[in-house]
Amino acid sequence: MFHPCYSAKQTSVDQAQLLKGVLELAVLAVIAQGETYGYEILSTLERAGFDGVGDASVYGTLRRLEQAGHLSSRLAASDSGPARKYYAVTPSGAEQLEAGTDAWKGINGALERLVES
């Protein structure tokens, strides 16, 4: 039976909570590599190891980031079906990514030091 949660599928609540905190950053990081669309973002996240991320969570995050002005979007025709929505990081999104990455590195470093001590 399928048990959905905020940002992960078929995974534990703990992992879902961890992903919830970092998903926004991960999505910004993927789009910062170049203009891309929803399905490709999901595929990139899965390849990077975010294989438990739910599709709905990614699309919801994309909408929230766009509403916050961190992403811009445009529709472009695709060869295989309906027009895709391509996302790009705005200057405010780049700042958000930089600040978030620094914060994440700080948290990660602190956690590593705690675990190793």
Next chain:
Amino acid sequence: MEGDQRRTREAGGVLTADDYVRRVAFELRDLPWATRRELVSELRVHLAELPPGTDLGERLGTPEDYAADLRSAAGLERRRGVVAFLRARRPRNVILTVMLLVSIGLAIGAVVWVRSYQPIAFAGSTQLPGGVKEAPGIDGNAVVFHKGQPFQYGFTVRNTGRFAVRVLGVPYSPALPFSARLSMSGPQREPGMEGPWKPFRPFDLKPGEIRWLVLEGAYACHSGMGAGTSSGIDALPVRFSFLWKTSTASIPLDGQLTFLFPKGCRYAVAGK
């Protein structure tokens, strides 16, 4: 959409991509129409991107779970209330509905107004029958009934409204102690006497226009009256039409006209 190639199985049967999208849209029905359309459109594109044969339930969860995750991740709270209800409707449909309701309201208002439109009023002049006199204890004018004697009574009507009406006549009333044909004057702006009258034909009474309506005939018994009794009229009915409506206006006169029956009046049944 390649709906046939992407589906999932449910207790109720196979759920196609179109069914999936429809159910997600239903779960998001409280969101503003533009937001819902955008989210649903993006889901359609996403389902089209999925490899053929993808099990939607396994990949995305149930439509209800997908909608809940989407709502949660996007920060879209469930909305309630009249405003949310209206915003969730397609703007074009809201506009059409409002226009329809306004049109219905205007139509009802127009019907009510037409039904109540009665612009005909007494114009201030009457032509009293011969032999009229003031009688003690009687308000207005009085005339003695003489069966078979000539009778003439005229009154003026004016259109006090902004639209023309068609005057159709003065309905016969068995209470009136005379038999008469209706005559009329031409259109006037002031209620001056303009005889001779011409036979009545229905006519349009334009705004501000005045016409004489004259009852010409002879005293007659249409109902029995005892000796020493009297009867009176203080208003006369005028039949008129306006647009699709035909009705009768009671036109109050400038004073009561009383018929005195010193010898009574025996009602004669036809043929006897």
